[in-house]
């Protein structure tokens with residue numbers, strides 16, 4: 001049986017910003033391989049500049065890899081296959097203020113992916129927009145709202161609605177929880193867990209928070225200066241002896257958040 005997603009030696013080099021055209025390219029991501037199964041959550045961790053966003057953007061098709069392959073359900077997924085990727089892998093960004101278009105209503109923003117990817121009449125599109133808004137805990141009436149009329153948490157719910165409206169297999173969330181205050185963050189995590197249960201979504205989440213990772217991740221991938229230094233099941237990474245850098249990443253803020261346990265079926269309370 002093939003994996004839902006398999007990355008084989010994905011890597012990325014960039015020409016440094018403000019460099020001469022002949023300057024050597026720098027390596028943002030060394031060849032990285034991992035697998036993800038249906039319904040699983042993979043957390044990508046690492047310090048600032050370790051390549052987390054680069055990897056998540058390559059998976060979501062926002063950035064082209066410099067090399068390596070990505071397979072979805074055993075079939076190679078090329079960078080140029082934007083329609084196939086768009087239908088199966090969607091991304092939620094950190095800052096919903098930047099990722100949502102302030103000039104469009106919520107309904108218009110949710111309609112966009114449907115117009116590009118589905119051949120359905122306007123009445124069906126509206127029905128799907130309404131039901132998706134309800135799935136993320138908003139009301140059908142919110143379709144007429146502009147982003148500035150919503151709270152931060154509601155905006156992040158809209159961003160999630162836009163990500164799930166095409167019924168994707170994978171949602172990539174790049175620091176999507178970091179800008180939220182603790183109670184809203186807990187609500188959004190619970191929403192993501194509920195959607196995973198109902199829709200079978202797999203998540204790839206980029207986060208600095210060991211508490212969130214312990215609560216929702218089945219597997220963890222750790223990057224250090226562009227190199228993958230650990231990839232394993234959360235349970236094994238937490239219980240087996242790890243190198244000091246991995247230990248620090250996995251345990252650093254734990255004492256402040258002892259209410260979040262390793263029991264991933266429990267809901268977060270803040």
Ligand SMILES: Nc1ncnc2c1ncn2[C@@H]1O[C@H](COP(=O)(O)OP(=O)(O)OP(=O)(O)O)[C@@H](O)[C@H]1O
Nearest residue numbers: 014015016017028047048049050051052053054055
């Ligand atoms: N468009 C780009 N052009 C040049 N270098 C880049 C570009 N994007 C990222 N990099 C470099 O690649 C490396 C990895 O960056 P990346 O944003 O993936 O790290 P990160 O782990 O996500 O960091 P953070 O936690 O701060 O978001 C960094 O050295 C960064 O400066």
